[in-house]
Amino acid sequence: MSAESGNLEKKDWTDAERLKLAAKLDAELDEYINSLEKKSYDEGWSEDRWQEEMEKHPFFMQKPPEPGDEISPLMEGLQQLKYGEDDNTPEELAANYKEDGNFNYKHRNYRLAILSYTEGIKTKCKDESLRAQLYNNRAASHFMLKNYRSCLNDCKMALKLQTNYPKALSRAAMCCYLTKNFEDCIELCNIYLTEHEFNSELSKILKNATLERKKQQREMRLKEMKEKKEEKEEDTLIEAIKQRGINIDLSNGHKSYELKDLEPQIPQLAQHRVKLDKRQRLIWPVMILYPETMQTDFIQSFHEDTPFMDQLEEIFEVPPPWDIGQRYIVPNLNVYFEGINKASVHKVDISRTLGTIIKQKQ
Numbered sequence: 451m452s453a454e455s456g457n458l459e460k461k462d463w464t465d466a467e468r469l470k471l472a473a474k475l476d477a478e479l480d481e482y483i484n485s486l487e488k489k490s491y492d493e494g495w496s497e498d499r500w501q502e503e504m505e506k507h508p509f510f511m512q513k514p515p516e517p518g519d520e521i522s523p524l525m526e527g528l529q530q531l532k533y534g535e536d537d538n539t540p541e542e543l544a545a546n547y548k549e550d551g552n553f554n555y556k557h558r559n560y561r562l563a564i565l566s567y568t569e570g571i572k573t574k575c576k577d578e579s580l581r582a583q584l585y586n587n588r589a590a591s592h593f594m595l596k597n598y599r600s601c602l603n604d605c606k607m608a609l610k611l612q613t614n615y616p617k618a619l620s621r622a623a624m625c626c627y628l629t630k631n632f633e634d635c636i637e638l639c640n641i642y643l644t645e646h647e648f649n650s651e652l653s654k655i656l657k658n659a660t661l662e663r664k665k666q667q668r669e670m671r672l673k674e675m676k677e678k679k680e681e682k683e684e685d686t687l688i689e690a691i692k693q694r695g696i697n698i699d700l701s702n703g704h705k706s707y708e709l710k711d712l713e714p715q716i717p718q719l720a721q722h723r724v725k726l727d728k729r730q731r732l733i734w735p736v737m738i739l740y741p742e743t744m745q746t747d748f749i750q751s752f753h754e755d756t757p758f759m760d761q762l763e764e765i766f767e768v769p770p771p772w773d774i775g776q777r778y779i780v781p782n783l784n785v786y787f788e789g790i791n792k793a794s795v796h797k798v799d800i801s802r803t804l805g806t807i808i809k810q811k812q
């Protein structure tokens with residue numbers, strides 16, 4: 451280049467000169483490469499860890515991190531962008547949690563979906579339509595887990611925010627049917643079928659709920675009739691005991707007694723409480739103890755007008771296995787009963803009936 455002119459002067463190269471220059475450059479490059487320090491690169495991932503490390507990167511993850519899992523700084527930063535209260539409005543946060551819940555619901559992770567929708571509800575966003583969707587979607591997750599009562603509660607919340615919400619109405623009706631609340635089920639089905647297009651499934655549920663309600667009402671009537679009958683029978687029984695002047699040991703200190711005070715405390719007689727037969731005779735459960743041999747007999751139905759002797763003759767008609775010496779025969783037997791609070795013992799005249807014995811003053 452000439453300093454005076456400032457113009458580039460081109461040199462004409464011969465082919466030999468070009469080859470010589472190329473050879474020189476190749477030699478210099480080889481020399482430079484050979485002079486480099488030879489060492490292996492050990493700052494990367496080992497062959498058996500590269501897949502694990504790649505899956506920690508949010509762009510290559512196969513599944514989202516589980517609660518409690520360690521997350522990378524990049525993932526943490528992305529979470530802050532998506533869930534940080536400083537970077538998002540309550541409405542944006544609620545929408546983000548709804549999106550997460552929908553993703554988990556789609557992949558049948560219903561419990562994780564419930565957690566996501568719950569976080570969205572906690573934002574208390576002002577968008578009532580969005581809040582209604584969060585409650586409705588959480589209700590759907592509960593329904594899939596057969597948490598029908600929780601599902602129904604969420605449906606009711608969704609309906610408060612958005613009247614006649616179709617999905618919430620239909621799901622609430624199904625929950626009521628499954629929990630045997632047929633009255634509310636019928637009401638919800640009628641609202642849906644009046645306000646929205648025909649739904650064959652709800653129409654079928656309405657029909658079944660109507661039949662089940664009739665059955666339920668019939669069973670309730672029968673139950674009430676039975677309870678009234680039993681109550682009348684109990685009053686008649688208590689009055690019969692009072693009229694006979696029978697002594698009842700009331701350990702609870704009460705002056706009057708109820709039928710529960712007459713329930714046998716012995717397992718063998720538990721289902722054999724005192725009762726009246728068709729002839730209005732009292733039938734008592736009776737326990738007989740044999741202190742000498744530590745043996746026991748249980749008489750489940752002892753008529754009040756049956757002499758004690760007759761019952762004993764029936765018991766010892768065949769000598770019991772434990773009576774080795776066959777000493778237990780009716781003429782040899784002495785019978786006693788305990789007084790109130792087991793404070794006294796009274797001899798029994800076995801020729802008398804059970805009814806007269808239990809009226810004996812203690």
